[in-house]
Amino acid sequence: MNFQPKLKEVEMKNMVKNICAAMVISLCAAGHLFATENNPNNDNKFMEENLNLIQEWDKTFPQSDKVNHKKITFHNRYGITLAADLYVPKNVTGKLPAIAISGPFGAVKEQASGLYAQTLAERGFLTIAFEPSYTGESSGQPRYVASPDINTEDFSAAVDYLSTRDDVDAERIGILGICGWGGMALNAAAIDTRIKATVTATMYDMSRVTAKGYFDKMDTDARYELRRQLNAQRTEDYKNGTYALAGGVADPLPEDAPQFVKDYHAYYKTPRGYHKRSLNSNGGWNKTSSLPFINMPILAYSNEIRSAVLLIHGEKAHSRYFSEDAFKTLQGPNKELLIIPGATHVDLYDNPKAIPFDKLEQFYKEYLK
Numbered sequence: 001m002n003f004q005p006k007l008k009e010v011e012m013k014n015m016v017k018n019i020c021a022a023m024v025i026s027l028c029a030a031g032h033l034f035a036t037e038n039n040p041n042n043d044n045k046f047m048e049e050n051l052n053l054i055q056e057w058d059k060t061f062p063q064s065d066k067v068n069h070k071k072i073t074f075h076n077r078y079g080i081t082l083a084a085d086l087y088v089p090k091n092v093t094g095k096l097p098a099i100a101i102s103g104p105f106g107a108v109k110e111q112a113s114g115l116y117a118q119t120l121a122e123r124g125f126l127t128i129a130f131e132p133s134y135t136g137e138s139s140g141q142p143r144y145v146a147s148p149d150i151n152t153e154d155f156s157a158a159v160d161y162l163s164t165r166d167d168v169d170a171e172r173i174g175i176l177g178i179c180g181w182g183g184m185a186l187n188a189a190a191i192d193t194r195i196k197a198t199v200t201a202t203m204y205d206m207s208r209v210t211a212k213g214y215f216d217k218m219d220t221d222a223r224y225e226l227r228r229q230l231n232a233q234r235t236e237d238y239k240n241g242t243y244a245l246a247g248g249v250a251d252p253l254p255e256d257a258p259q260f261v262k263d264y265h266a267y268y269k270t271p272r273g274y275h276k277r278s279l280n281s282n283g284g285w286n287k288t289s290s291l292p293f294i295n296m297p298i299l300a301y302s303n304e305i306r307s308a309v310l311l312i313h314g315e316k317a318h319s320r321y322f323s324e325d326a327f328k329t330l331q332g333p334n335k336e337l338l339i340i341p342g343a344t345h346v347d348l349y350d351n352p353k354a355i356p357f358d359k360l361e362q363f364y365k366e367y368l369k
Contacts, residue, residue, distance in 0.1 A: 048073055049081040049139045059110045060273050061350070066090060067121040076133065076157035078150055083137035084130035084158070085109050087121035088167070096126040097172035097368035098165070100158035104349060105146070105180025105204060106248070106280035108136040111273055112178050112349040116201070120176075123361045125368075126168055130158055132181070136277050142243050144279055146289040148187070148207055148296045155188035159195060172196060172368040176360075178349065179319075180204040182311075186326060187298040189305045197308045197367035199360060202348040205322045210293035215321070227294065233287050245283040260318040263346040273350065299326060308334040308367040312356065314343030334367070 053071045057063050068088045075081050089096075099120055101113045109117075109129040117129035132154045133147070134140035155175050163170040174197035177185025182203025189198040212218045218226075237243050249268045250261065257265075267273035268280045275281055309330055313323040320339070327337040340347070340354050347354035 046075055046079060048075050051081060051083055051137060051139060053083055053137055058275075059114050060275060061115045061118070064118050064122055067118060069118070071137075072128070072161075074130075074157055074161035076150070076153050076160075078133070078153065080133040080150070081139040082130050082133065082154060082157060083109070083139075084128040084161075085114055085117065087117050087127045087129070089121050089124050089126070092124065094167075095169040095172075096124070096167055097174070097364065098126040098128075098162040098168045099174045099176055099364065099368075100155060100162060101127060101129045101176040101178070102132060102154065102158075102184070103178030103181030103201075104280075105206060106278065106285060107179075107268075108275055108277045108279075110136075110275050111278060113176075113181075115350055116176060116178065116355075119355075119357055120360065120364070123357070125364060126162075126165075128158060128162070130154070132184075135279060142286065144243070144245060144284070144286050144289070146206070146285055146293070148184075148292055148298045151181070151184045152187045152191070152298065155185060155195075156192045159188075159192060163194060170194070174198060174364055174368050176201065178202060179345075180206045183207070183298050183322070183326075186302050186305070186309070189307055189309065190299075190301045193307075195307055197310075197364055198305070199310045199312065199363065200323065200326075201312045201355070202314060202317055202319060202345050203311060203323045203326065204319055205299055205326065207293045207296055207298045208322070210290050211295075211297075214318070223294065226290070230288055230291050234291075237286075237288065243286040243288065246285050246287045246289075248278075248280045248282050248284040258318070260345055263344055267346050267349055299329070302326060303329045303331055305330060305335075306332065308363070309336070310359075310363045311335075311337045312340065312348065312359075313338075314340050314345055314347050314354065316342060317345035317348075319345050336363075 070086050072084050072086045073081050101117045103113055109131050113129040117127040121127045131138040132151050134145040162168050162173050175185050175195055176199040178201045182200030183205045185198050189195050249264045251269045253265050311323040311327050313320045343354040
């Protein structure tokens with residue numbers, strides 16, 4: 001038998017592989033030389049924006065005497081400087097487990113996320129409550145923009161910051177997302193392997209509710225009409241040189257407002273939870289912020305999360321199905337769904353009788369060890 005043709009074929013394949021490998025190496029080397037020649041002073045180094053942060057206590061909850069508090073900043077990969085409140089338990093030494101917290105969707109760190117952060121710090125965790133890009137005291141222009149990509153990145157940027165602190169154990173970092181930031185937290189857990197434990201509280205899947213409406217009642221025609229309206233708004237915004245806001249929580253409430261809207265009003269529009277920098281308490285998000293959420297499902301790879309996840313939701317919450325459906329996709333024995341009897345969506349913002357802080361402490365101590 002004549003093996004020569006096969007031998008030549010093998011030699012040819014090997015030669016192609018070698019050529020391809022050589023090309024990759026050459027391109028990488030050329031890219032490095034090009035970068036070195038054109039960035040002799042490392043121009044790609046990011047400098048954080050100097051934010052004008054309010055220093056007095058202006059939270060919607062009282063300050064604890066069990067933790068030290070200060071404001072800090074960190075940055076994400078998109079060049080946006082984020083503002084956060086840092087809470088550190090008093091009288092502790094050594095490297096601590098840490099938790100990054102954000103939400104609800106349209107809130108600021110002075111509201112629910114700060115309450116969660118301060119309470120968990122009282123229980124021994126170093127925590128930060130941060131505001132997502134374009135909101136609150138964080139930077140980013142234009143203001144009041146939501147993005148499934150950038151807001152997921154915000155969680156990973158928080159992990160960047162925590163991982164590089166001398167008082168944090170980089171192998172014991174968790175995250176917690178409230179409301180719409182619960183979905184972002186799950187998305188971050190799916191991509192960021194440094195996150196060892198994730199909690200979502202009263203989670204919204206913002207991509208699902210935007211693209212399909214509540215309880216998935218929006219059909220293809222309705223979705224097309226939404227796209228048409230939002231793109232018409234883009235044209236109008238560009239023409240006007242400003243971005244129209246969608247409006248925060250309705251005030252005054254219409255007589256036929258559903259109960260969950262009344263619950264939002266009772267939090268965001270009353271002294272209980274109102275804050276002057278909160279989007280939901282005031283003018284809301286940019287109208288066109290909804291556009292990317294229609295086309296970008298944020299939980300597409302949640303079934304690949306290997307780290308621990310705890311989903312918490314209220315029994316009477318209109319949004320309960322988001323957590324229940326998300327839980328069905330999660331894999332592994334380290335995933336848990338906890339339904340709080342009698343609790344509504346907003347109860348998990350600030351109701352101490354509804355928020356299971358003992359369970360949160362137990363969960364984080366188990367998986368951040």
